[in-house]
Amino acid sequence: MIQIYGAGIAGTYLYHLLSSEGLKVAIYDRRSEPDCRCAWGTVYGEAKNFYSEIGINFDDYVILKPEFVVANGIWLKNRDIVIFDKKRLLSDLWVEMSKAEKPDIVVDATGVARAYLPKIESDRVLPAVQTVEKHDVEPNLYIQMERTGYAWAFPLADGWWHIGAGNIEKGEIERLLSELRAKYGFSSTKPACNCFGKVRMLPPSRCRPFISGNVVGVGEAIGCVSGAGEGNAPALASARILADCLLNSELENYEHRILKELEWVENEQKFVDAMLQNNYLTALKLLPKIIAVESRRTVQHSLTEIRKLIGL
Numbered sequence: 184m185i186q187i188y189g190a191g192i193a194g195t196y197l198y199h200l201l202s203s204e205g206l207k208v209a210i211y212d213r214r215s216e217p218d219c220r221c222a223w224g225t226v227y228g229e230a231k232n233f234y235s236e237i238g239i240n241f242d243d244y245v246i247l248k249p250e251f252v253v254a255n256g257i258w259l260k261n262r263d264i265v266i267f268d269k270k271r272l273l274s275d276l277w278v279e280m281s282k283a284e285k286p287d288i289v290v291d292a293t294g295v296a297r298a299y300l301p302k303i304e305s306d307r308v309l310p311a312v313q314t315v316e317k318h319d320v321e322p323n324l325y326i327q328m329e330r331t332g333y334a335w336a337f338p339l340a341d342g343w344w345h346i347g348a349g350n351i352e353k354g355e356i357e358r359l360l361s362e363l364r365a366k367y368g369f370s371s372t373k374p375a376c377n378c379f380g381k382v383r384m385l386p387p388s389r390c391r392p393f394i395s396g397n398v399v400g401v402g403e404a405i406g407c408v409s410g411a412g413e414g415n416a417p418a419l420a421s422a423r424i425l426a427d428c429l430l431n432s433e434l435e436n437y438e439h440r441i442l443k444e445l446e447w448v449e450n451e452q453k454f455v456d457a458m459l460q461n462n463y464l465t466a467l468k469l470l471p472k473i474i475a476v477e478s479r480r481t482v483q484h485s486l487t488e489i490r491k492l493i494g495l
């Protein structure tokens with residue numbers, strides 16, 4: 184019997200992958216329903232492929248595909264980022280929550296909480312705030328970034344937007360948000376709702392152990408979040424790898440496969456780390472690898488544009 188804790192992106196996907204193969208699986212989340220609040224951006228091709236494996240047509244959840252990603256005033260052509268209705272997708276994957284008596288394996292899919300694996304030494308989580316607001320702005324992705332964090336405006340349907348910011352230095356969040364508002368014309372307005380969140384910003388290699396006793400981690404619990412704070416597609420990728428390892432009784436390969444197949448996440452987080460330490464030489468060395476991956480997945484950009492963007 185496998186017990187999954189956490190019915191977010193990684194946990195729900197893993198549950199359906201394993202149960203469709205006939206494994207006995209239980210899933211439990213501390214919430215009574217899926218979280219609605221944030222993280223509605225993802226890479227279309229990756230999500231489409233992963234979800235097709237559990238019979239989900241991801242197109243049914245796509246809200247829109249913005250034409251441009253505008254970062255610090257630089258207009259980049261969007262390659263494959265879409266906004267999807269995460270709440271509806273997670274609701275459709277939600278099953279009856281239950282706790283098994285004596286599970287053989289416990290999966291820690293609790294995201295940033297990492298509630299079942301041992302705590303990470305020198306963990307680094309980025310505090311973030313987000314609101315839902317109505318604005319009359321062309322529906323692109325707008326970003327204002329700096330060394331320690333960034334602010335974003337992501338379009339939803341019917342003129343609604345997710346407006347948010349995260350920064351290692353919590354006190355800087357409001358300033359970053361004001362800069363984003365001023366730069367792209369998102370005037371301060373009464374939000375329909377607001378929330379606080381956290382994103383783990385560490386290379387996966389620094390989130391070990393991935394396995395401790397009979398507990399195995401997946402998704403953000405083991406640091407599968409890109410350098411841009413993008414955790415949906417990496418959570419799905421890590422759950423796919425874990426499902427393979429469980430189905431083939433090859434858990435001993437799990438750590439190696441995560442570090443190899445999500446090496447791009449490791450590189451991006453090492454880049455963030457280097458920038459935070461003012462280690463610009465290391466950051467510069469990592470940049471071509473990051474651009475090679477991201478110009479295929481997310482936005483079309485050149486080395487010159489990216490160097491201008493991050494001031495290197």
Ligand SMILES: Cc1cc2nc3c(=O)[nH]c(=O)nc-3n(C[C@H](O)[C@H](O)[C@H](O)COP(=O)(O)OP(=O)(O)OC[C@H]3O[C@@H](n4cnc5c(N)ncnc54)[C@H](O)[C@@H]3O)c2cc1C
Nearest residue numbers: 189191192193213222224293294298380402403413414415
């Ligand atoms: C403000 C904000 C904006 C973001 N925007 C984006 C975005 O646009 N695109 C993107 O790709 N990523 C984004 N992210 C990151 C993304 O949300 C996460 O990386 C991703 O959801 C991780 O998936 P997961 O399944 O590992 O964890 P989660 O999706 O966080 O799921 C964890 C689940 O575990 C449950 N849980 C927690 N503790 C326990 C416990 N003790 N017992 C049982 N259940 C528990 C939680 O209720 C939750 O349902 C954003 C994050 C934040 C904070």
